[in-house]
Amino acid sequence: MRTKMVAGNWKMNKNLQEGIALATELKNSVNTPACEVVIGTPFIHLASVAEVIKGSPIQLAAENCADKESGAYTGEVSAAMVRSTGATYCILGHSERRQYYHETPEILKEKVLLALKNDLKPIFCIGEVKEEREASIQNEVVKSQLEGSVFNLSAEDFAKITLAYEPVWAIGTGLTATPAQAQEMHAYIRSLIREHYGEQVADDTTILYGGSCNEKNAAELFANPDVDGGLIGGASLVAEKFTAIINAR
Ligand code: PGA
Numbered sequence: 001m002r003t004k005m006v007a008g009n010w011k012m013n014k015n016l017q018e019g020i021a022l023a024t025e026l027k028n029s030v031n032t033p034a035c036e037v038v039i040g041t042p043f044i045h046l047a048s049v050a051e052v053i054k055g056s057p058i059q060l061a062a063e064n065c066a067d068k069e070s071g072a073y074t075g076e077v078s079a080a081m082v083r084s085t086g087a088t089y090c091i092l093g094h095s096e097r098r099q100y101y102h103e104t105p106e107i108l109k110e111k112v113l114l115a116l117k118n119d120l121k122p123i124f125c126i127g128e129v130k131e132e133r134e135a136s137i138q139n140e141v142v143k144s145q146l147e148g149s150v151f152n153l154s155a156e157d158f159a160k161i162t163l164a165y166e167p168v169w170a171i172g173t174g175l176t177a178t179p180a181q182a183q184e185m186h187a188y189i190r191s192l193i194r195e196h197y198g199e200q201v202a203d204d205t206t207i208l209y210g211g212s213c214n215e216k217n218a219a220e221l222f223a224n225p226d227v228d229g230g231l232i233g234g235a236s237l238v239a240e241k242f243t244a245i246i247n248a249r
Contacts, residue, residue: 003206004035004222005162005229006246007123008236009063009091012042019045023052025239033057035229035249038123039236040091043077050086061089061123064097067110079111079118090120091231093149095127095168105148112149116157123162123231124150125210126189130169138167139188146192155197162206164231165189170211172233179220179227182209186226215244222249 014022019041030037040061041049050060062085066076082090092111097103103111108124115122126145128138142165150161165185167177177185186207194202209221210231221227229249235241 002204002228003162004249005038005206005208006033006035006242006249007038007040007061007089007091007162007164007208007229007231008242009040009094009210009231009233010042010045010236011063011096011233013237014042014045016045016048020048020052022237022239023049023058026058026242027053027056029239029243030056030058030246033246033249035246037246038089040089040123043082046082046085046087054086059089060085060087061091062087062120063091063094065090065092065111065115065120067107067114069114079114079120082115083118083120088119088121089123089162090115091123091125091164093125093145095125095129095166095171099168105145108149109152112153112161116153116160121160121162122150123164123208125164125166125231127166127168127171127211133167133169138185142185142189143192146189151196155201158193158197159201159204162208163189164208164210166210166231168211172212174212176212176214176217176221177209179224182221182227183224186224190226213245215241215248218245218248 062082065079128141206228213230214235
């Protein structure tokens with residue numbers, strides 16, 4: 001049985017004190033979740049939040065890591081540094097990183113390799129923009145994102161990856177993909193994994209849905225056989241909402 005998961009992505013929100021307060025609230029409200037629970041926080045929060053959630057079932061993720069191992073890269077944070085905080089996951093390939101920080105498939109391929117090398121499990125994001133969906137080329141887009149950054153991995157390494165399908169037109173817009181749209185794409189993604197890695201790996205890969213997933217629509221999205229959970233932005237910033245989504249899984 002593949003892992004079911006609800007992961008939060010705080011993005012560039014909350015100062016350190018606010019982040020610690022939110023993590024504390026979550027620690028108190030998430031006790032025996034029926035799925036893996038992950039919170040993705042800005043780099044500066046990681047070490048402190050790791051202390052807060054110690055002993056709870058909540059896992060910690062960074063939202064990015066460098067595409068270089070170490071050295072003279074001012075302002076960058078390496079996968080090894082992330083791992084040393086206690087984080088066990090790393091969100092990579094988020095559309096905001098691709099769009100605003102020009103992260104290419106090649107750069108992301110490096111980041112994935114470095115995350116794995118440093119014992120961080122990537123949560124790798126893929127998804128089409130609005131114009132691509134309107135042109136009905138979403139399958140081709142998602143396929144090339146996978147081929148460009150993760151289908152180079154051995155089956156053993158690929159098994160450490162969680163995928164997050166996030167249609168860019170649904171992120172932060174309130175426009176959620178319909179459960180049928182999500183299921184259709186997730187099943188397609190799983191078929192691509194099957195082609196590359198075979199039945200077992202395809203069955204075992206966790207594929208999250210992200211994009212305006214909230215406490216109201218989560219249950220309906222998660223009810224689909226190929227939707228294994230969610231990557232949650234806005235709704236992960238409010239403890240009650242995030243907890244409700246976890247309870248919907
Ligand atoms: P959203 O963000 O839930 O605010 O749409 C999701 C994401 O970007 O991971």
